[in-house]
Amino acid sequence: MALNGSGVTTEQLMKIAMEMAGQTKFPADSRIHVPGKNIRKILFGIDMGVAELLVGRQLGYDCVMAHHPDPSVLTFPDVLDLHVDIAVQNGIPEKEVREVIERIKHNQRLARHSANYDHAPSFARLLNMPYLSIHNPLDEIGRKRMQDAIHAHCGPDATVDDVVAALNTIEEIRNAPTNVEIRLGKGSNKAGKTVVAHGAGTNGGAALASVYFRNGVDTVVYIHIGPAEIPKLQAEFPTGKNLVVSGHIASDLAGINPFIKRLEEMGIEVTRVSGL
Numbered sequence: 023m024a025l026n027g028s029g030v031t032t033e034q035l036m037k038i039a040m041e042m043a044g045q046t047k048f049p050a051d052s053r054i055h056v057p058g059k060n061i062r063k064i065l066f067g068i069d070m071g072v073a074e075l076l077v078g079r080q081l082g083y084d085c086v087m088a089h090h091p092d093p094s095v096l097t098f099p100d101v102l103d104l105h106v107d108i109a110v111q112n113g114i115p116e117k118e119v120r121e122v123i124e125r126i127k128h129n130q131r132l133a134r135h136s137a138n139y140d141h142a143p144s145f146a147r148l149l150n151m152p153y154l155s156i157h158n159p160l161d162e163i164g165r166k167r168m169q170d171a172i173h174a175h176c177g178p179d180a181t182v183d184d185v186v187a188a189l190n191t192i193e194e195i196r197n198a199p200t201n202v203e204i205r206l207g208k209g210s211n212k213a214g215k216t217v218v219a220h221g222a223g224t225n226g227g228a229a230l231a232s233v234y235f236r237n238g239v240d241t242v243v244y245i246h247i248g249p250a251e252i253p254k255l256q257a258e259f260p261t262g263k264n265l266v267v268s269g270h271i272a273s274d275l276a277g278i279n280p281f282i283k284r285l286e287e288m289g290i291e292v293t294r295v296s297g298l
């Protein structure tokens with residue numbers, strides 16, 4: 023898509039991200055809160071709320087774009103279904119993964135039910151500032167980059183250290199202030215079957231990793247995991263299985279950068295803030 027003199031619309035921004043991710047279904051965790059057109063200058067960050075909308079206005083931007091979804095996105099839990107797709111593609115029985123994901127979705131629904139469903143978007147409307155968040159398509163771009171890097175660099179005898187090295191071939195991850203960490207298992211372990219379980223809303227915690235481990239996957243890669251989840255995995259899998267975390271913001275950036283590059287090639291000015 024070439025940029026004509028009048029810039030892009032918020033709908034086109036979403037569509038470009040979906041096309042790059044190979045998606046046709048509008049992502050349940052993404053939202054155009056305030057539509058806009060003639061957009062040529064975007065303030066883009068991972069977390070963008072009321073303060074950032076005001077910064078965008080003060081500094082003369084046409085649009086404020088976030089990666090993380092606003093709490094008002096009540097359909098967010100539905101994006102977790104993508105974990106089922108990723109697991110099934112990796113040979114996990116659908117019934118087993120579905121059960122775990124339904125539980126996580128239920129908890130997410132409870133959390134969303136109590137959230138303020140119209141905070142930042144109400145200010146964006148008041149400011150008349152085009153405002154959107156693009157979450158899953160960009161995470162899917164990142165997931166593919168990470169899985170491809172592992173595929174390209176890890177043969178059948180690869181160790182977990184080799185998986186870490188493969189992830190570090192992605193410059194966003196290598197250059198980040200965070201490191202790729204092994205949260206379960208050890209570097210000298212054989213990596214075996216390795217799955218990047220990312221790009222489905224949020225990580226699946228110990229419960230999802232456990233489903234993978236019980237079904238022939240030896241190494242799971244998440245971008246992050248809560249501290250309470252690690253002892254559960256250590257208790258269930260004291261040896262042989264591995265969990266690698268690539269770093270939250272660094273891995274988000276790995277999916278976001280190709281999108282920013284595309285926008286810049288179209289002549290759109292993108293200012294990076296909040297982790298970009």
Ligand SMILES: [Fe+2]
Nearest residue numbers: 089157161274
């Ligand atoms: Fe993300």
Ligand SMILES: [Fe+2]
Nearest residue numbers: 090270271274
């Ligand atoms: Fe994120």
